[in-house]
Amino acid sequence: MWRSDDKKSKTSYLQPQQLGLLEHRIANLETIVSSNDFDLQRKIKQLDSSESAGFFQDNGKA
Numbered sequence: 001m002w003r004s005d006d007k008k009s010k011t012s013y014l015q016p017q018q019l020g021l022l023e024h025r026i027a028n029l030e031t032i033v034s035s036n037d038f039d040l041q042r043k044i045k046q047l048d049s050s051e052s053a054g055f056f057q058d059n060g061k062a
Contacts (some may be wrong), residue, residue: 014022
């Protein structure tokens with residue numbers, strides 16, 4: 001989790017426009033991360049199903 005450095009000046013506050021831009025950038029990053037997570041989950045399911053199919057094919061031949 002991100003947090004500000006305590007050594008930096010505590011009196012510098014963000015302007016409303018800067019805060020809005022940061023919130024927008026954070027939302028974009030969250031979207032990127034969640035889409036990458038979705039892609040990873042999809043690939044894992046594909047691997048699981050292909051491994052299962054291979055297992056059943058190998059056992060059917062014996």
